[in-house]
Amino acid sequence: xxxxxxxxxxxxxxxxxxxxxxxxxxxxxxxxxxxxxxxxxxxxxxxxxxxxxxxxxxxxxxxxxxxxxxxxxxxxxxxxxxxxxxxxxxxxxxxxxxxxxxxxxxxxxxxxxxxxxxxxxxxxxxxxxxxxxxxxxxxxxxxxxxxxxxxxxxxxxxxxxxxxxxxxxxxxxxxxxxxxxxxxxxxxxxxxxxxxxxxxxxxxxxxxxxxxxxxxxxxxxxxxxxxxxxxxxxxxxxxxxxxxxxxxxxxxxxxxxxxxxxxxxxxxxxxxxxxxxxxxxxxxxxxxxxxxxxxxxxxxxxxxxxxxxxxxxxxxxxxxxxxxxxxxxxxxxxxxxxxxxxxxxxxxxxxxxxxxxxxxxxxxxxxxxxxxxxxxxxxxxxxxxxxxxxxxxxxxxxxxxxxxxxxxxxxxxxxxxxxxxxxxxxxxxxxxxxxxxxxxxxxxxxxxxxxx
Numbered sequence: 221x222x223x224x225x226x227x228x229x230x231x232x233x234x235x236x237x238x239x240x241x242x243x244x245x246x247x248x249x250x251x252x253x254x255x256x257x258x259x260x261x262x263x264x265x266x267x268x269x270x271x272x273x274x275x276x277x278x279x280x281x282x283x284x285x286x287x288x289x290x291x292x293x294x295x296x297x298x299x300x301x302x303x304x305x306x307x308x309x310x311x312x313x314x315x316x317x318x319x320x321x322x323x324x325x326x327x328x329x330x331x332x333x334x335x336x337x338x339x340x341x342x343x344x345x346x347x348x349x350x351x352x353x354x355x356x357x358x359x360x361x362x363x364x365x366x367x368x369x370x371x372x373x374x375x376x377x378x379x380x381x382x383x384x385x386x387x388x389x390x391x392x393x394x395x396x397x398x399x400x401x402x403x404x405x406x407x408x409x410x411x412x413x414x415x416x417x418x419x420x421x422x423x424x425x426x427x428x429x430x431x432x433x434x435x436x437x438x439x440x441x442x443x444x445x446x447x448x449x450x451x452x453x454x455x456x457x458x459x460x461x462x463x464x465x466x467x468x469x470x471x472x473x474x475x476x477x478x479x480x481x482x483x484x485x486x487x488x489x490x491x492x493x494x495x496x497x498x499x500x501x502x503x504x505x506x507x508x509x510x511x512x513x514x515x516x517x518x519x520x521x522x523x524x525x526x527x528x529x530x531x532x533x534x535x536x537x538x539x540x541x542x543x544x545x546x547x548x549x550x551x552x553x554x555x556x557x558x559x560x561x562x563x564x565x566x567x568x569x570x571x572x573x574x575x576x577x578x579x580x581x582x583x584x585x586x587x588x589x590x591x592x593x594x595x596x597x598x599x600x601x602x603x604x605x606x607x608x609x610x611x612x613x614x615x616x617x618x619x620x621x622x623x624x625x626x627x628x629x630x631x632x633x634x635x636x637x638x639x640x641x642x643x644x645x646x647x648x649x650x651x652x653x654x655x656x657x658x659x660x661x662x663x664x665x666x667x668x669x670x671x672x
Contacts, residue, residue: 221306223597226468228299233291238459240494240566241452242282243501248569249540252527257671260537268437268445270346273339276453284456286338293337293370297326298460302468308596309616316619316626317474318612321465321492322599323633328393330602330634331488332363332448335457339446340367349442350374354404354429356484356559357383357604358390359634360448365399375399376443378406378432380559381424389638404429411435411533425549426485426560431533438535449485450530450539450564458491461631466495469629476507476629478615482607483511483520483578486564492631494566497575507629509576511567512611514586516654517550519543519563520571520578522661527671528562538669541568545664550656558604561664581610582653587646589613590636602634603642 241248250259265274276284286294305318323331343351351373355361361377368375377399384391384403394401404424405412411431415422422428430447437445447454469475479496481489489511499505511520519542528543530536541562548561563571570576581589589610590601601609608630619626636643645651 221310223306224304226302226304226471228464228467230295230299232464232467233294233298234286234460234463236283236285237456238463238495238498239279239282239284239456240498242280243498244569245501246573248565252538252671254529254534254536254538257538264537268434270342270348270444272342272346273453276456277451287341290338290341294460299464300325300461302465302472303597304472305597308593311592311596312613312616312620314616314620315624316616316628318616319469319472319474319476319627319629320612321461321629321631323461323631324599324602324635328359328363328366329637330359330363331458331461331491331631332360333367334460334491335448335454335487336360336363336367336446337370338457340364340371340373343444343446344371344373348373348444350376350440351446352376352378352433352436352443353446353448354378354380354426354433355383355448356380356426357602358387358394358638359602361399361401362390362393362397364446364448365394365397368399369397376433376436377401378404378429380404380426380429381422386641387638393638404432406432408432409435411535415532422549425532427530427532427546427548430531431535434531434535435533449487449560450562452566454487455490455494455564455566458487459494461491462493462495465492465629466499474627475505477627478508478510478629480510480512480608480611480615480628480630482558482604482633483513483563483567484517484558484604485560485562486567488631488633490564490567493576497570500575510611511571511576511578512607513578513580514558514607515580515582516656517544517559518580518656519561521580522656523563524665524668525568525572526668528668530562538671539565541565542571543668544661545667547667548661548664558607579611581607583651584653586610587643587651599632600636600643601632602636603639605633608632
């Protein structure tokens with residue numbers, strides 16, 4: 221039995237992004253200035269972001285138009301396909317129906333260009349010469365490098381050291397697009413040198429890499445900062461995923477009972493989930509919405525919902541989010557895109573409102589699921605996406621055990637073609653599970669800033 225693709229014509233690329241902030245029953249907590257602890261204004265963010273993105277960050281408009289030049293670039297791969305995984309269903313012998321939205325068809329191989337392209341576009345029209353950023357596994361760095369090449373902007377990437385070493389082909393892809401890539405922490409910045417002085421053998425972290433990229437942008441008037449997850453405008457851009465999926469599920473004549481996505485900083489999860497949560501708030505959907513995170517970096521399931529810094533050097537504003545503490549440095553698991561100490565404030569907020577759930581998956585279970593998925597569907601998932609695959613398989617097997625039909629929808633955030641070394645290590649039995657010790661999380665959380 222063949223898996224089935226449900227696709228939309230190219231002219232059905234969404235005309236506008238969906239902003240769930242307009243429909244939330246309770247407003248989010250404000251972002252605070254780290255010095256005054258007062259809500260920040262546009263002028264506080266101006267050194268880092270162009271004004272158009274700052275306006276999107278604080279917008280309460282339900283729909284924000286996608287600019288024509290951005291939609292023209294999107295048209296290279298959007299609408300992304302939705303598949304029904306009939307071969308996987310057969311392999312699992314489950315009564316459940318499994319659908320997946322495949323974001324690996326973008327030129328960079330993941331969902332990240334959905335926001336990299338508009339960020340580069342808005343910076344270009346406001347005169348930015350260079351963008352600095354961080355990247356974990358490399359999906360974000362390669363996507364921004366590609367987008368900067370499209371719009372003629374220089375790109376500087378600080379790549380978390382463990383991923384810099386584990387994923388040389390991701391680094392090569394960024395450099396092929398014209399980006400300059402540096403292992404983080406580095407000696408190029410004050411924050412990097414400070415970390416190296418204290419922890420010379422550190423694996424690095426997204427929090428550290430953010431500190432370096434923010435520092436570079438703050439010191440150079442020709443450089444702005446670009447973030448691949450966490451912030452509202454980033455999550456906004458990703459809603460093209462869910463908007464397309466709603467139409468495609470209608471083509472399939474189906475409606476999901478459970479919606480799953482891997483979650484690190486939250487952009488991939490929000491891209492699929494927020495349009496469905498908008499429908500849920502209007503009584504048009506009853507689906508359970510579940511964020512899937514690694515057991516080694518469990519911000520939603522073990523973190524605190526509190527104000528914290530987004531980076532290790534405490535250069536960023538304070539955001540109320542689920543956090544493991546800004547000094548948290550996760551182990552070197554291969555799902556590099558999920559190794560962030562905090563969760564997007566918007567995702568944290570809808571979790572606090574009880575609109576979404578969270579669960580965890582161990583590294584070995586994630587890779588086992590990825591192998592099973594590849595043998596059934598032919599696609600090698602990225603290590604991050606494997607967490608969603610594992611959760612979908614878990615749901616399908618539960619449906620089998622209960623003898624009940626269930627429609628499962630998940631987003632496959634990218635392919636694993638540049639992550640094959642991790643599959644080699646898994647097949648050779650060199651990977652292990654990692655449950656982050658509660659006492660170490662407690663130590664990192666003890667340093668949370670004091671905000672009443």
